[in-house]
Amino acid sequence: MRRLVSPTTHFMLVARNSDRITAVAQDLITRGALAVDTWVMDLDDTTAHAEMLAAASERLTKIDMALIAHGVLGDQHAAEADFELAAAILHTNFISTVSLVTWLANYFQGQRSGTLAVISSVAGDRGRKSNYVYGASKGAVVSFVKGLSTELARHNILVNSVAPGWVATDMSNPVLETKAGQKMAAAAIPIGRPATAEEIAGPILFLASDLANFITGEIINVNGGSVLCG
């Protein structure tokens, strides 16, 4: 988000951690953003999405771009033993995304413009025993985004997804910081290391820019070549 900062950029950040969102907002203001609004909510509560999005459209006057980036890895082993846990992963990663995207798609159709980017994952491409519930939720996001993009293209709305491989964040660090994780990253990622969050931000910025005016329905893989490794 830092790289989107300009004297004309008005952000609205949505997250459930009040301290974190306030710190990010302050950082963006310090860097020169025009304004930063925040909205604290648990996105699992889909009944509250419409209120948040209506507030966003009012505060921002016009929504040019939306990025949907929340997600949980979940506990694969626990989810294999308990359907409710599997359903919770699917709800956070897929159902709540469908809810947000549906509202945004209707809003963008009303203004006849808009750019939507959703973060999926390479895990959505293939079923791995280590994370197939998470992978299924991301695969569903990919199918949804692709279908929606073909529907919205005639309304001047671009819909794409960025599919990261391993990224060194809170989600993956518990694995990546182990010896086995480091060995796996060195062997499975041709570039030889996991991505930084900044390296995932680059393609998102590209999608947000005029350079991507003719791109819709794409899944941009950002994985250091790891998909090539089978």
Ligand SMILES: NC(=O)c1ccc[n+]([C@@H]2O[C@H](COP(=O)([O-])OP(=O)(O)OC[C@H]3O[C@@H](n4cnc5c(N)ncnc54)[C@H](OP(=O)(O)O)[C@@H]3O)[C@@H](O)[C@H]2O)c1
């Ligand atoms: N890290 C990877 O290797 C990797 C690879 C492929 C794709 N991805 C995807 O990249 C995106 C960003 O993940 P990350 O790597 O940055 O992991 P992260 O550090 O764990 O960030 C995930 C974010 O989603 C938020 N979130 C989860 N459930 C939420 C809910 N119900 N309501 C509101 N916010 C919620 C979390 O909020 P809290 O901080 O409050 O928990 C956290 O800020 C996710 O969609 C993830 O699936 C990550």
